[in-house]
Amino acid sequence: MGTRIADRDVLSKAITLLLKYPLCENCLGRLFGGLGRGLSNYERGRALKIVVLMDIYRRFIEGSMNKEEFITIASNIGSIAKQSVLELGFPISEDRSRCIICGFSSLEEKLVEWAQRIVKYIKEYNARSFLVGVVKGSSIEKREEELAREIELKYYENIRNEVKREVGKKVQELIDIKPNFTRPDVVLIVDIDNDAITVKPMPIYIKGRYWKLGRRISQAKWILWNGSKKYPLSIEEVLEPMGEIVGAKEVILHASGREDVDVRMLGTGRPFIVELKEPKTYNFDLKTLEEKANSVSRYVRFTLECETSRKDIRLIKIERARKTKVYKALIVVEKDLSEDELKRLEEYFRGRVIRQRTPRRVLHRRPDVERHRKVYNVKTKLITSNVFEALIECEGGLYVKELVSGDNGRTKPSFAEYLGAQAVCIELDVIAVYQ
Ligand SMILES: [Zn+2]
Numbered sequence: 001m002g003t004r005i006a007d008r009d010v011l012s013k014a015i016t017l018l019l020k021y022p023l024c025e026n027c028l029g030r031l032f033g034g035l036g037r038g039l040s041n042y043e044r045g046r047a048l049k050i051v052v053l054m055d056i057y058r059r060f061i062e063g064s065m066n067k068e069e070f071i072t073i074a075s076n077i078g079s080i081a082k083q084s085v086l087e088l089g090f091p092i093s094e095d096r097s098r099c100i101i102c103g104f105s106s107l108e109e110k111l112v113e114w115a116q117r118i119v120k121y122i123k124e125y126n127a128r129s130f131l132v133g134v135v136k137g138s139s140i141e142k143r144e145e146e147l148a149r150e151i152e153l154k155y156y157e158n159i160r161n162e163v164k165r166e167v168g169k170k171v172q173e174l175i176d177i178k179p180n181f182t183r184p185d186v187v188l189i190v191d192i193d194n195d196a197i198t199v200k201p202m203p204i205y206i207k208g209r210y211w212k213l214g215r216r217i218s219q220a221k222w223i224l225w226n227g228s229k230k231y232p233l234s235i236e237e238v239l240e241p242m243g244e245i246v247g248a249k250e251v252i253l254h255a256s257g258r259e260d261v262d263v264r265m266l267g268t269g270r271p272f273i274v275e276l277k278e279p280k281t282y283n284f285d286l287k288t289l290e291e292k293a294n295s296v297s298r299y300v301r302f303t304l305e306c307e308t309s310r311k312d313i314r315l316i317k318i319e320r321a322r323k324t325k326v327y328k329a330l331i332v333v334e335k336d337l338s339e340d341e342l343k344r345l346e347e348y349f350r351g352r353v354i355r356q357r358t359p360r361r362v363l364h365r366r367p368d369v370e371r372h373r374k375v376y377n378v379k380t381k382l383i384t385s386n387v388f389e390a391l392i393e394c395e396g397g398l399y400v401k402e403l404v405s406g407d408n409g410r411t412k413p414s415f416a417e418y419l420g421a422q423a424v425c426i427e428l429d430v431i432a433v434y435q
Contacts, residue, residue: 010035011055014048017151019069022076024099025049026107026162031148033157041162042108049077057084078105101144102159102192111163114197115170118188121199122175126283129180131187132168134160138193163190183309185282204246204276206286207308209269210235210255214299215262219255231261238296239274242289247280256316256323257396259430267326267431269303273313323396324376324434330427331404333386333419342380342388345418349378357410359402373398390415391431401425 010032017023017031029045036044056073059065071090074081078097085092097105104110122130140159148156167190168179187200212235221237222230236253243251255272259265290304352375358368377393392400399411404425406414416423 010048011051013151013153014052015055015073017147018049018052018073018076020076021100021147022078022098024078024102024104024106024108026111027099027101027144027159030144030159030162031151031153031156033162034155040166041157046080049080053077053081053084060088101147102140110195111166112170114163114190115167115174117197118167118171119174121188121197122171122177122186125186125199125201125279126281127177127185127201128282129177129184129186130171131179131181131184132164132171133187133189134163135189135191135193136160138191140192159192163192201278201280203310204248204279204282204284205308205310205312206274206276206289206304207271207306207312208274208290208302208304209271210265211269211301212259212263212265212299213301215264217299218261219258220253233297233299235272235300238300239293239302241296242274242293243276243279245289245292246276246282246284248276249278251276254313254317256433257325260401260428262428264429265433266328266429268433269301270430270433271316273308273316275313324432325394325396325398325430326432327392327394327400328429328431329390329392329400329404329425330383331388331390331415331423331425333388333416333421333423335419335421336385337382337388337419339382341419342382345415346378346380348413348418349375349415351376352413354398354403354414355412356399356402356407359399359407359410371397375403396433400428 014028014032017028023031023045025045026041027045028048029039029041029043032044032048033041052073056065056070060067060070067090071085071092074085074090075092082092099105099107102110118130118132121127138159144156144159147153172178183202185202187202189198189200190196191198214233216231216233218231218234219236221234224230235255236251239253240251252275253272254275255270257270259270286304286306290302293302293304353372354375355370355372357370358366373395375392375394375398377391379391381389383389390404392403394400394403399407402411402414404415404423406412406416406423414423
């Protein structure tokens with residue numbers, strides 16, 4: 001190398017770089033991205049190119065830099081140096097017009113183009129918020145790392161960060177919606193290597209409550225091995241037409257607990273979050289969705305409260321164990337009962353902890369464990385000599401049918417055990433699920 005170059009300062013490093021490689025403003029600036037605040041890499045790169053040009057111009061006219069080096073560096077600088085080179089009567093070598101890192105003649109122009117393409121997607125989906133992501137491990141990233149190592153650049157910034165930040169800013173300038181880092185409607189992923197953008201529509205989550213006014217309605221769709229449905233209706237299916245309004249690919253119900261298929265859900269209704277996967281549009285209002293859901297079956301009703309996020313699903317599922325529930329049970333006993341006996345039963349079960357091993361009816365799909373759940377209150381009403389109705393307020397997760405029957409001694413104590421006769425719950429409704 002004919003030129004003496006001190007090896008530590010920014011200017012010397014910029015000259016070393018530009019003597020070897022053509023670099024666009026952004027990529028040159030980004031190699032010093034950690035230096036200075038409130039600047040874009042484009043500004044850093046442009047400033048460096050101007051100073052380098054001034055410096056080599058001085059060296060050349062003073063005779064301390066030869067013509068070949070001057071032309072090489074000036075060509076690698078690009079358009080900023082064009083005028084100077086031409087006025088000195090030298091040619092610019094056109095093969096140096098592509099940046100060694102990004103491969104484009106100007107990353108800045110690409111950033112603008114990507115932002116415009118992203119705006120199209122945002123409009124297509126009627127998205128209210130967005131987030132820009134960049135595919136990791138591109139060959140460009142590797143080139144950048146190699147170069148930074150070679151020239152010992154400590155302050156370089158990763159190209160992915162620049163693309164994410166700058167494209168986000170430009171999109172915001174174009175359509176005035178802000179990037180959302182936690183709950184974007186759409187995520188736009190830039191693949192720098194392939195100059196491609198893919199859109200990932202994020203699910204819509206809506207919080208609500210449902211009421212099940214009939215029996216033989218399952219919560220999730222229950223498809224048998226032969227492809228037919230086990231029950232004529234499910235809550236999830238009733239929600240599906242609502243998904244069609246936003247063009248969702250799939251509708252998933254996340255409920256706070258579950259009643260048995262033959263149990264109605266009345267009173268306060270049961271909280272749930274419905275997930276509308278891969279929607280085609282984010283332009284909707286809750287009222288329209290709610291009306292649609294309520295038009296499907298008169299046995300299932302909904303209210304939709306608000307939009308929410310994925311993390312609330314975990315929340316309503318964790319909470320369910322702690323939630324207090326109220327059931328209404330219709331119970332048949334194999335002996336005649338008196339009002340007094342039922343009053344004593346109410347007393348006995350008030351505040352009592354029930355030990356339950358997994359009911360036999362669900363043993364085929366649940367592990368055999370013992371759980372302890374509390375009954376807070378029982379209120380009874382004798383209907384005929386051996387039939388009574390009971391309102392049971394208890395901790396969530398109590399198996400109420402087994403509280404009544406005793407499940408062959410697997411639930412203790414039970415109504416049957418206390419009354420000294422077989423007892424069966426023939427109808428069960430959930431009346432309340434408290435938050
Ligand atoms: Zn570049």
